[in-house]
Amino acid sequence: MINGSKRLSRPLRWAMVGGGVNSQIGYIHRSAALRDQSFVLVAGAFDLDPARGQAFGETLGVAPERCYADYQSLIAGEAGREDGVEAISVATPNGTHFAITKAALEAGLHVVCEKPLCFTLAEAEILREIAQAHNRIVGVTYGYAGHQLIEQAREMIAAGQLGEIRMVHMQFAHGFHSAPVEAQSEATQWRVDPRLAGPSYVLGDVGTHPLYIAETLLPGLRIKRLQCNRQSFVKSRAPLEDNAYTLMEYEGGAMGWVWSSAVNAGSMHGQKVRVIGSLASLEWWDERPNQLSFEVQGQPAQVLERGMGYLHANALLDDRIGAGHPEGLFEAWSNLYYRFALAMDAANRGDTAALAQIRYPDIHAGIEGVRWVERCVESADRGGVWIDY
Template sequence: MFNEEMRFESPIRWAMVGGGRGSEIGHAHRAGAQRDGLFQLVAGAFDIDPARCRDFGTKLGLDPTRAYADYLSMFRLEAARLDGIQAVSIATPNATHYAISKAALEAGLHVICEKPVTFSADEARDLQRRAQAAKRVFGVMYGYAGFPMLHQAREMIRRGDLGDIRVINMQFAHGFHSDEIEKHSPGAQWRMNPAVSGPSFVLGDLGTHTWFLAGMLTGCEVERLCCMRQSFVHSRAPLEDNAHVMLQFKNGAVGTLWASAVNAGSMHQQKIRVVGEKASIEWWDEHPNQLRYEVQGQPAQLLDRGMGYLYNEVPGIATNRIGGGHAEGFFESWANLYHRFGLAMAAADCDDQATLESLWYPDIAAGVEGVRLLECCVESADNGARWVNF
């Protein structure tokens, strides 16, 4: 079970850029970060409107003078305080991630950033270099990666329960944008604007999630890929609302990735299936407490979170916040990730390299790989769905 007694002498003083009133993702960050008491929200630049930012911050319980008009003012003024912020989470549109992250690292802050972290792999690598030089933790918010049953799947693959990996099928295909929802949804409007979202819509917004899970579970490295993408709601062109990617991995495995916002009638349909020479596993985010395990020649099994037959000696599997049979969900996954981010930040601050090397969390290297995926998919799709080297 999760150890709720784990505390720091003082919580990490933490701020947010973006994630203001009405932001679903902003709420997820705050709920996840503060669940275990390792982080304390003390400041924020939540909104581009200073009055709205101050009102929102005050209603969250902040000192009104620490609800800032912009992130640069926040970084500068907080640096002058003895009790200034130590870390920041960035929950803003994609186009702003690089500049805010760069400024945060220059201010000596640990960073947690939404994905994709940048528009280009060169920018992402620059942030990676800056974080390493400053000895700051840079986490990327792949929010589904904290579910315990994904770590069970990872450990089963590592131990050889599936044998050699042959096929990895990934999908994240909901139906909520089957019509032109951006006409009345501000959140959809920026996601479908290339100047703000970057060169991709559903591949960046959805596909990178399950793509990260594939690498996390299997460790397989992509050799080359082929992508085709469509704008079924034509006003979204050149951004895609549907995409299919074929992948070849360096170990000889193959895979597919389907990302879609026009899968009419679907809620999420984020699934990953890993097929080995002996068995297969499948995880579905709408039923995150179960892992389907299919051994050739035997009845299919549903493995449940919190049960004694799992590899519970592995930390990521043993992070159950309530006993098996009860539903854990999205906020618990985010809390598990923020817990790891917090442990990494504390270790970095005291130069505890042994702890840093032992901790797993989605870091800036994972962010770089996500941006590389988008660049290669766009290159492939925009050149007649040709194969490109990864």
């Protein structure tokens, strides 16, 4: 990957729904998708305000007639073109994800969707059925999973270097919403509105990120049951939580814990995943994504660095510059977007063997995120009882 060579014979024609001028995440979607010549942006419905959306789309180089008022007109308009879009990214508030993704899949388009994929497990299963019926790819933007040292940790765990896995500690606990900032921030308002955000705030918004990383590191670990407590420390956010603790029991006896929070005052990001085994522990912190802590009982602690030759080959595949130069979230998202493109291309060609070799946050990962949030909310709303997963 360091040399930036093309991975596909041609870029996929791509559109965005959402991601307009005031979007918090629109630019990182575009930067990631366009970076490796895997996608080319040809259309979009960028904004609830059609005029503002068209003006913004034109600044991105999209033809005026392909800047649409809404996702329905985008899908219909592109379906009538020989050069119509092949994939769309959904970068809109949570409450719209299901309808947009469903419509795109039914139109034969591949989809990259923000998390959560939808509100309910029943909706998620519908999306899976449609995607499978149309042989379409659904990617979910668990962007932190694109960091290379996640691959290193996965390989070390699989090789038995940690011994028997006993505990998994996960957290994503920042402090930027420790006050009611939504009063001044339009981008935050919908996140604390149940009509737009769904049944949870921080469980779905931040908690599912380290959960997916843990699932990547430990693909054989299955949740047996969980117990959740959630709080609304900023009272106006109720019934949605701005802090939650989830305790999980895995099949086989290992235990897991997730702290999801937007009110960890003073914390910049606070996303960490620590896997503890009978012999050693690993810890990854997204504020220092180029380092992986490896601590063997009775030995000096080690810090493994991105890009070094002592790492597993899979941890070096996605490097974009040599060791010593820090890489960040834009690189991680780019790694996922080119995997999305490879998967879409393989699906288009009917190459099931190639598709099986590409690991990325797919429809199944999206479903598990929805399942986890649904179970957490059920447990919390029933007084923090244990819920079978």
